[in-house]
Amino acid sequence: xxxxxxxxxxxxxxxxxxxxxxxxxxxxxxxxxxxxxxxxxxxxxxxxxxxxxxxxxxxxxxxxxxxxxxxxxxxxxxxxxxxxxxxxxxxxxxxxxxxxxxxxxxxxxxxxxxxxxxxxxxxxxxxxxxxxxxxxxxxxxxxxxxxxxxxxxxxxxxxxxxxxxxxxxxxxxxxxxxxxxxxxxxxxxxxxxxxxxxxxxxxxxxxxxxxxxxxxxxxxxxxxxxxxxxxxxxxxxxxxxxxxxxxxxxxxxxxxxxxxxxxxxxxxxxxxxxxxxxxxxxxxxxxxxxxxxxxxxxxxxxxx
Amino acid sequence: xxxxxxxxxxxxxxxxxxxxxxxxxxxxxxxxxxxxxxxxxxxxxxxxxxxxxxxxxxxxxxxxxxxxxxxxxxxxxxxxxxxxxxxxxxxxxxxxxxxxxxxxxxxxxxxxxxxxxxxxxxxxxxxxxxxxxxxxxxxxxxxxxxxxxxxxxxxxxxxxxxxxxxxxxxxxxxxxxxxxxxxxxxxxxxxxxxxxxxxxxxxxxxxxxxxxxxxxxxxxxxxxxxxxxxxxxxxxxxxxxxxxxxxxxxxxxxxxxxxxxxxxxxxxxxxxxxxxxxxxxxxxxxxxxxxxxxxxxxxxxxxxxxxxxxxxxxxxxxxxxxxxxxxxxxxxxxxxxxxxxxxxxxxxxxxxxxxxxxxxxxxxxxxxxxxxxxxxxxxxxxxxxxxxxxxxxxxxxxxxxxxxxxxxxxxxxxxxxxxxxxxxxxxxxxxxxxxxxxxxxxxxxxxxxxxxxxxxxxxxxxxxxxxxxxxxxxxxxxxxxxxxxxxxxxxxxxxxxxxxxxxxxxxxxxxxxxxxxxxxxxxxxxxxxxxxxxxxxxxxxxxxx
Numbered sequence: 001x002x003x004x005x006x007x008x009x010x011x012x013x014x015x016x017x018x019x020x021x022x023x024x025x026x027x028x029x030x031x032x033x034x035x036x037x038x039x040x041x042x043x044x045x046x047x048x049x050x051x052x053x054x055x056x057x058x059x060x061x062x063x064x065x066x067x068x069x070x071x072x073x074x075x076x077x078x079x080x081x082x083x084x085x086x087x088x089x090x091x092x093x094x095x096x097x098x099x100x101x102x103x104x105x106x107x108x109x110x111x112x113x114x115x116x117x118x119x120x121x122x123x124x125x126x127x128x129x130x131x132x133x134x135x136x137x138x139x140x141x142x143x144x145x146x147x148x149x150x151x152x153x154x155x156x157x158x159x160x161x162x163x164x165x166x167x168x169x170x171x172x173x174x175x176x177x178x179x180x181x182x183x184x185x186x187x188x189x190x191x192x193x194x195x196x197x198x199x200x201x202x203x204x205x206x207x208x209x210x211x212x213x214x215x216x217x218x219x220x221x222x223x224x225x226x227x228x229x230x231x232x233x234x235x236x237x238x239x240x241x242x243x244x245x246x247x248x249x250x251x252x253x254x255x256x257x258x259x260x261x262x263x264x265x266x267x268x269x270x271x272x273x274x275x276x277x278x279x280x281x282x283x284x285x286x287x288x289x290x291x292x293x294x295x296x297x298x299x300x301x302x303x304x
Numbered sequence: 305x306x307x308x309x310x311x312x313x314x315x316x317x318x319x320x321x322x323x324x325x326x327x328x329x330x331x332x333x334x335x336x337x338x339x340x341x342x343x344x345x346x347x348x349x350x351x352x353x354x355x356x357x358x359x360x361x362x363x364x365x366x367x368x369x370x371x372x373x374x375x376x377x378x379x380x381x382x383x384x385x386x387x388x389x390x391x392x393x394x395x396x397x398x399x400x401x402x403x404x405x406x407x408x409x410x411x412x413x414x415x416x417x418x419x420x421x422x423x424x425x426x427x428x429x430x431x432x433x434x435x436x437x438x439x440x441x442x443x444x445x446x447x448x449x450x451x452x453x454x455x456x457x458x459x460x461x462x463x464x465x466x467x468x469x470x471x472x473x474x475x476x477x478x479x480x481x482x483x484x485x486x487x488x489x490x491x492x493x494x495x496x497x498x499x500x501x502x503x504x505x506x507x508x509x510x511x512x513x514x515x516x517x518x519x520x521x522x523x524x525x526x527x528x529x530x531x532x533x534x535x536x537x538x539x540x541x542x543x544x545x546x547x548x549x550x551x552x553x554x555x556x557x558x559x560x561x562x563x564x565x566x567x568x569x570x571x572x573x574x575x576x577x578x579x580x581x582x583x584x585x586x587x588x589x590x591x592x593x594x595x596x597x598x599x600x601x602x603x604x605x606x607x608x609x610x611x612x613x614x615x616x617x618x619x620x621x622x623x624x625x626x627x628x629x630x631x632x633x634x635x636x637x638x639x640x641x642x643x644x645x646x647x648x649x650x651x652x653x654x655x656x657x658x659x660x661x662x663x664x665x666x667x668x669x670x671x672x673x674x675x676x677x678x679x680x681x682x683x684x685x686x687x688x689x690x691x692x693x694x695x696x697x698x699x700x701x702x703x704x705x706x707x708x709x710x711x712x713x714x715x716x717x718x719x720x721x722x723x724x725x726x727x728x729x730x731x732x733x734x735x736x737x738x739x740x741x742x743x744x745x746x747x748x749x750x751x752x753x754x755x756x757x758x759x760x761x762x763x764x765x766x767x768x769x770x771x772x773x774x775x776x777x778x779x780x781x782x783x784x785x786x787x788x789x790x791x792x793x794x795x796x797x798x799x800x801x802x803x804x805x806x807x808x809x810x811x812x813x814x815x816x817x818x819x820x821x822x823x824x825x826x827x828x829x830x831x832x833x834x835x836x837x838x839x840x841x842x843x844x845x846x847x848x849x
Contacts, residue, residue, distance in 0.1 A: 033647070049680055050669045145417040145420060170408075176402055177402040
C-alpha cells in the first residue's frame with residue numbers, strides 16, 4: 001500500500017539516514033502519533049471513567065475525584081443485592097431476548113434472501129425495492145401504534161401482549177427482513193449458481209441446497225447479521241421501555257436507565273458497575289469479530 | 305406463529321413446469337429428488353403447531369366477539385396453509401414467515417399510526433362512547449347522605465381485590481371493581497357478626513391493607529349491573545358507604561345532568577360531554593378529528609414555537625453529526641493509512657472502542673461526566689467550575705454533538721479506511737507524475753472517488769441520526785426545557801424524543817393522537833430525503849441484477 005494522502009512528504013526518496021532530524025520525523029510521522037494519542041484519549045477516557053466509578057464503592061457522582069484512587073468491589077456486591085432492581089434478571093432477559101431475536105432474524109432473513117437471490121418470480125423486484133425502502137423507517141417511529149396493538153393483543157392472548165417478552169420478540173421480528181435481507185441478498189449473489197445446479201442435477205431438493213450448500217457458504221454474513229442484530233436489540237430502549245413494565249422482565253437498557261433516571265447522583269457507583277458488566281461481553285464480542293463486522297458495516301448500514 | 309414452517313416439497317414443479325417458467329432464466333428447480341420422509345414430517349408438525357396456535361387465537365377472538373379480527377385471522381390461517389400445502393409457489397414458502405412479521409409489526413403499525421394521527425386517542429379519550437358514559441357514572445359519585453355504614457373486609461384472590469360487606473341488617477355481600485355485588489352464604493363471621501373471610505379467598509390484614517391502600521380506595525363495587533344504581537366504597541378498608549352517581553345520564557337526550565347544580569352536559573362533537581359554559585367532563589371517548597392534530601401542531605401557541613425549533617434542531621443535529629463524524633473519520637483514516645507507522649494497530653483498536661460500547665450506556669455515562677453540579681469534568685478537570693454543559697441551551701447542544709461525535713467517528717474511520725484502501729494506486733501515481741501535490745491528489749482524485757462509495761452510507765447515517773433517540777434521551781432527556789411553553793419540550797429534543805414524551809411522558813397526559821401525527825411528519829421527512837437520495841445512488845442497479 002503506497003497511498004499517502006496527507007499533506008506530508010512522501011516516501012519516494014527518503015534519504016536513508018538512520019537519524020533524521022526531529023523536524024523531519026515529525027513532519028513525516030510524528031504528527032500522526034500526536035493525532036493518535038489525542039484521539040485515543042478522547043476515545044477511552046469516558047470508558048476509564050466509568051470503570052473507575054464502578055470500582056469505587058463510596059462513589060456518588062460527587063465523590064469521584066481522581067480516576068482509580070480507590071479500588072474495591074462494593075458496587076458489584078450492591079448491584080446483585082437489590083431486589084427492587086434485579087440486575088441479574090435484566091442481564092438474563094437481555095441475553096435471552098437478544099439471542100432468540102437475532103437467531104430468528106438470521107433465519108428469516110436468510111430464507112428471504114435465498115428466495116430473492118435464487119428464484120425469479122412476480123413481484124421480486126418490487127419486493128426488493130420495498131425492503132430497501134423500509135430500511136429508512138425504523139420501527140421506533142411507530143412505537144405508539146405498537147403499544148396500542150400489543151394492548152389490543154393483551155385482551156385476546158395475554159401472554160403475547162403488553163408486558164410479555166415473547167410479544168417484544170415478535171415486534172422485533174417485524175424488523176427482521178427490512179434491515180438484513182438486502183445485506184444477505186448481496187452476499188448470496190456471490191455464491192455461484194453453478195453449485196446449486198450441480199446439486200440439483202444430483203437430485204438435491206431446494207431445502208437440501210438451502211441448508212446444505214448455501215447456508216454453509218454464507219456463514220460469515222450470517223454471523224455479521226446475527227451479531228449486529230444482537231447488538232442492536234440489546235441497546236434498544238424505546239420499544240422495550242413501553243412493552244416491559246415489570247422490573248423482573250425488563251432488559252438492561254430499560255433497567256439501567258431507571259437506575260439513574262430519578263436519582264442520578266446517589267446510584268452512580270452501582271450504575272457504573274452495572275454498565276461495566278453490561279458492556280464487557282458486547283465489547284469483547286465486537287473486538288473479537290471486528291473484521292467480519294466491519295465488512296458487514298461497509299455494505300450495510302449503521303449500528304441501530 | 306413464531307418460526308414458521310420450513311418448506312420441504314415441490315416435486316410437482318419437476319413434473320409439469322409452467323410454460324412461462326421456461327422462458328425465464330434457467331433457475332427453476334426442475335430436477336428435485338423426491339421428498340424425504342423426514343422433511344414431510346417436519347413440515348406437518350410445524351404447520352400443525354401453527355394451526356393449533358391459530359385456532360387458539362381464533363377461539364379467544366370468538367369469545368371476545370371481535371368479529372372483524374376473527375375474520376382476518378381466519379383468512380391469514382387459510383392463506384398460510386394454502387402456501388405450504390399447495391404444490392409449487394416455492395418463493396412464497398421461503399418468504400412467508402418473514403413477510404408475516406413484517407406486515408404485522410412494520411407495515412400495519414405504520415398504517416395504524418396514520419389512523420391514530422387522525423383521532424383524539426389518548427388519556428381521557430381511549431374507548432367508545434358507551435364505555436365513557438358508564439365510566440362517568442362510576443367515577444362521578446358522591447356519598448348518599450345519611451346512608452348506613454357497611455362493615456367491610458378486604459379479600460384477595462390471585463391478585464384481584466374483593467370487598468366483603470356486612471350490612472347493618474347482617475346481610476353479607478361481596479364484589480369487586482368489575483363484579484357487581486352478590487350475596488354470599490358461606491362467609492365466616494367473627495363474634496360481632498361481621499363477615500371476615502370466604503373460602504377460596506385470602507383476607508388482608510391491617511398491614512396488607514396499608515400497603516395496598518391506594519388500590520383499595522379506588523375500588524367502587526357496583527350495586528348492580530346498572531351503573532345508575534350507584535356503588536359501595538370504603539375510605540379505610542373497614543367500613544363502606546353507599547355512593548350514588550352525581551351525574552345522571554338521560555339516554556333519550558344524550559345528556560348528563562349534575563344532580564346538585566342541575567347543569568347539563570351535552571355531546572360537544574369533540575369526544576366529550578361539555579356544559580354550556582364550555583367546561584367538560586374529564587372522561588371522553590375516541591373520535592376521528594381529521595387533521596386537527598396536524599393543525600394543532602402548527603397553530604397551538606404552546607406547541608408551535610417549540611415544535612419549529614425542535615424540527616430545526618433535528619436537521620441541524622443529524623446533518624452536523626454526519627459531517628463531524630465523517631470529517632474526523634476521514635482525517636484519521638488518512639492519517640493512519642500508512643503501513644510503516646508503528647503502533648497503528650493499537651491506535652486503531654483503542655479508537656474503535658467507543659463504537660463497541662453499547663449506545664444506550666454511552667449517553668448515560670457522558671451525562672455523569674458532564675453533569676453541571678457533580679460531573680467529573682466540572683469537579684475534577686475544571687476544579688469545581690459550574691459550567692452548565694447540559695443545562696445551558698447552547699452548551700447542551702454542543703455537548704450532544706460532541707458525544708455523538710464520540711459515538712460515531714469510529715464507524716466513519718473504519719468505513720473510510722476500507723474505502724481508501726480499495727482505491728487503485730495507479731491513479732495516485734499518474735497524478736503525481738503529472739505534477740500534482742499530495743493535497744491536490746486528495747482533493748481532485750481521492751475524495752471524489754471516495755464519495756462514490758461512501759455517499760450511500762452518509763445518507764443512511766443521516767437517516768439513522770434523524771431518529772437517534774438513545775443519545776438525546778439518555779444524555780439530556782431533551783432538556784433544558786423551553787421556558788415559553790408548559791409542555792415538557794427542551795432545546796435538545798429531536799422529533800422522535802418528542803413523539804415519545806407526548807405519547808408516554810410522565811406528568812402530562814398521554815396524547816397518542818398528537819404523538820402519531822408527529823411520527824407521521826417524521827415519516828414524510830425521511831421518505832422525502834430518501835427518495836431524493838435514492839435517485840443519486842446506485843442501489844437501484846443492484847436490484848435489477
